[in-house]
Amino acid sequence: MPTPTRPTSRKPLVFGLVVVLAAGGLGFVSYRATAPDGSGSGTSVVETTAEPDADTYAELAGLARRDPGDKLALGRADAPVVLIEYADFTCGYCGTFARETEPELIEKYVDDGTLRIEWRNFPIFGKESEAAARASWAAGQQDRFWAFHRAAYAEGGKGKGFGADRLRALARQAGVKDLDRFVRDTDGAAAAEAVAEDQEQAYGIGATSTPSFLINGRPVAGAQPTAVFTRAIEAAAADAANVGSAGDPAE
Template sequence: MSPSTSAKTGKPGPKKPAAGKPSAAKARTTRSRRLAAAGAVVALLVAVVAAGIAIAKGSGGDDRKPSASSSADPQQALYNQVERTTSRRAEDDPMAVGKPDAPVVMVEYADYQCSFCGKFTRDSQPELIKKYVDTGVLRIEFRNFPIFGEPSVRAARASWAAGQQGRFWQFHDEVYAKTRKGDALAEDKLVDLARTAGVRDLDRFRSDMNGSAAADAVKKDQEQGYGIGVSSTPSFLVGGRPVAGAQPMEEFEAAIAQAKAAAEAARAKAGK
């Protein structure tokens, strides 16, 4: 992923606005609140870093140690807050698969030129869907996080456009069927991929891909990733727990088991 941005807090409060400029003061206050909110999330992940399981800065090698630890994790409150901040659980989200009320949500931040993202899609995603999504345990929510230049941005917008016609996952899997970079993600090539993925209205697809709504949607996903300190692709949050890279299946299984146990414990406690 690309270099992260962080909110800076702790600066002295804004000076008293000059008379006759209430709108400027209001704008500064709104911005300060947004920065403070982003800073709070960043602080959560800083604490996760201190616990030794932060999102790694590499590009996704398989030699990292598993991030899952014991079920009675002292950082559980942090994971819960991160999960609430990042998951959307929207019923009509075309870029999500799984029940909105599934006990565990996996949020994936990925780039379509990222070879490790493709590896995850081909090797782990099908098994995760069969074992956990289809059984109601897991929901996967995809976030476009293009960091490798214009081809990545164009592909991200195209995936959003495919989603507008209910073919996001088909298009997503088609792009990741093999490593595609540069000219392989030119607009006409993306239209061809959309056709293969079953997108019916290709004129609408092309229009949506180049529209402001697609740009805004991709920007929203990017800002969420940057806001929590994501710095490489693919990166995942499993019930709020960071997992970096295209890890072996056992890594995801361990993280899902822990997140599920934590969700069940919270549910039992709430029912008392």
């Protein structure tokens, strides 16, 4: 039998070796947030490594879909900076990012056209993770993904679980109008395929924990302080401003 198609470049090395752009010129550090084996403690482990080369970053940046019809994305399709977020609705650190950092990034950078956020479902904690991921996609088919996202990541929500009744309640809270369609879509093949595609992309770059991010191809892992994201976004925006459409320095 043929093996599943995975990226064949150096991309899988990136999250395995270096995953956070550190402040103050310290280079890169690895940061383990949550992982399927439960080893994530939420604390950082500093590990100096060599920086990946420009070709690797360019390949990673190319994972941005920039689809104007993407129901699991926020911001202009042609925004100069794309943040790809690989996350799990049952992940506590993903919830921290969603409540404490993401709203600031949306207000500061998405609203002014600088940043686009593209969500990737990366369920790694079992059946409820998978079910929540499919349900989020189903909510998105009725243009309620981000409302579902807010409801699912609300403070204390993780402890309520993500069983079928809970997912339906979240959909209702998110303003999903056709709940019967929501249930059908959650259980349908299209949702499973969409989630599997996102998972494959995450595993293909070597991501093993949630949340993990790419900012114009630069990896960041874990619910880092907001300042880490703002520095990375502003650096990416500055780089984009200095590159012409043909890859030459802008006039």
